[in-house]
Amino acid sequence: MSNLDPAMISRREGHMESARALARRSRKALRVLRQSAHETRNKALLAMADRLQQSAAIDSILEANAKDLDAARHNDLAPALQERLMLNADRIQSIEQALRVIAALPDPLGLVRTGYALQSGVQLRKLTVPLGVVFTIFESRPNVTIDIGALSLKSGNAAILRGGKEARYSNQSLHALFQQAILSVGLPGDSVQLITESDRAYMLACLQLDDLIDIVVPRGGEALIRFTAEHSRIPVIKHDKGVCNLYIDRAADPEKAIAIAINSKLQRPSVCNAIENLIIHTEYPHTQALLAKLATAGARLLGPADLARQYTDVSPIEADLLPTTYGTEFLDERLSVALVSHLDEALDFIDRYGSGHSEGIVTEDFSTAQRFQQGVDTAAILLNCSTRFHDGGQMGMGAEVGISTGRLHVRGPMGLQDLVSTTYVLEGHGEVRP
């Protein structure tokens, strides 16, 4: 673990009191939320959606966003990040609609996960309850403030949000409106709190409070996630990078191979479930056509020198740079290609370079599909379909907090149903243990 420098530790200690007070307010709000009616929590979401249709509110959000955009231009923020930061009437409408969709989802609380009678006569039920105080750390996109706030509130959790400095005015404006909406239905304003202190040491102070905060969800780049995991005493749900792989078996159907490879790479290259590596069996007879179609469709193929000599669509990569290339999440049109002469080699490749996010296979061979399924250790396995299906929306779960690459609590899309914990209720008639 990288130790923090003394100046950072000293600043962190300076923030402890304020962070503790903030977390205590969340804990207090949580006690009310735990006992609130589902309908009341939904009303808060709909009240916020209504506010986002009012022109005064829209104007105030756009005004705040303009300040952030000015600062972004002034600070030469990368154009892609400026684009993510930007809000307009359409994007605000998307936030409004997302709120209505979340409000319409069923209550994730009070579900009986299991229930049976014990030998003693005691009745056992395992009920879903709020997770508690949920601390989300995110970057850039201001809509996350409302998405995560709404999902947390819906599931009876108290949310602490820490957005990026670049979106501070936009986040504050959205949060202020949300707090009004929450207060308007009689729930505590502290149900969703936004950290306005931009010093990273404040975030570090919060990450110490494992007696008050129950879970941390970092959403953003690798550096943010790494930093959070290293310095948090609180359990972290990682939404890590996706180095996703697609394996074209020798028994792959050529039509399916082309369609799935193109879709997995190019339908939206900038997202985590797009593939970075294409692994092809040496005996697959249609490699030439597959690579040509991918190149025509816009993929920029990279691979070892001998492969590049054989297939002119592939640009050669120096041998010593290949491991880095195969381990990189490009988030653009680049696609690394590797040839393997056996399924086990493909599994080794995935084990070595993959990030345990999404692994696809195209094959008509039933046994190979089974062995692939048993052999990869990942959040999602895609058999003869695009890796782009590994998505909460596509999988019918509604809005998602992110895609968890961890193995505890939730693996894959983290939806409303994963923002809960459980409590056992044992109901007796005076029974004691003999």
Added chain:
Amino acid sequence: MSNLDPAMISRREGHMESARALARRSRKALRVLRQSAHETRNKALLAMADRLQQSAAIDSILEANAKDLDAARHNDLAPALQERLMLNADRIQSIEQALRVIAALPDPLGLVRTGYALQSGVQLRKLTVPLGVVFTIFESRPNVTIDIGALSLKSGNAAILRGGKEARYSNQSLHALFQQAILSVGLPGDSVQLITESDRAYMLACLQLDDLIDIVVPRGGEALIRFTAEHSRIPVIKHDKGVCNLYIDRAADPEKAIAIAINSKLQRPSVCNAIENLIIHTEYPHTQALLAKLATAGARLLGPADLARQYTDVSPIEADLLPTTYGTEFLDERLSVALVSHLDEALDFIDRYGSGHSEGIVTEDFSTAQRFQQGVDTAAILLNCSTRFHDGGQMGMGAEVGISTGRLHVRGPMGLQDLVSTTYVLEGHGEVRP
């Protein structure tokens, strides 16, 4: 977070290479375990059980245990800890029987947690898979080596075990036998590894390896759990202390109140689901009789001075020591008593002093029971029955790794069914995302 002293950090860094090699061996074993048959894993458990019936094996274990006990006496280890350390023929037979019970449990892997068809025609299944490499840190009792090793192996996980120094010879002896049993069925010997390096810095080195180890389970005292949570980069499942509370409502049935209070406190005072605090409504008419019965049964009652004046069975505690008293897990016959004049006061008390483990209520009032259930935030709620029912065995789950007081992944008894993660399998026919 308490920063480590430089000498400890330097020793930790010195152990990194060896720790990494150890964890890599576990990861390699995991790949085999993931694809192993349930029957093979069970055969390893039964082979170990058979070994524990052979007199040569029993003798070698007892010989190793005698060395530990000698050292314990030499080092003036507390008698209670010496007692926990001690093995004899009976205790070895218990380990053997536990192995057979675990082997007889159903396979926790490959279960379909949910499954449905997506709109696109893709079939979705959420399957249980091993969690991965499970690192368990424990103290004193050597049987844990086999209990945890067996539960991990059964569920296809690779186990890394780190026992207490005081049980080193016993643990090594049991582990060597277990490894033989595992090898005898053709599974990797590294499926269950025991750390023999007793330097705490070695454990710290392991706690850095979040790329190789998936979960840490500390079992032991508060200090061990705290230390692990503070210094681990790997997610921790806490099995924390139990400051359990029993609330006697004014509408409690007096017979049930006496039976449940006595059982909850005295059936086995040294365990985590025994109560430490008895909260009584001021209008409960049978307080005198309840306290007298508890005292007669062996409880040593503690409480505020005014309560002690009113009820002679209660020993007075100085006012400034009361908060510490109410927050202490005694693990013996002491029982703190508090009077409250309202349910909300009882809920406040539990919120303040309880550890979120087990909270009981005795009442005949339906609304009060409901409000209690909604108002406490805990792993288990016991309505009109003993807190001693909050136990994996009593709850029909078979052997347990411990009782989790965390909210992520598992809350309450952690059994075989919680030693798993999940993988989504999406099975298509060439589908791509539009």
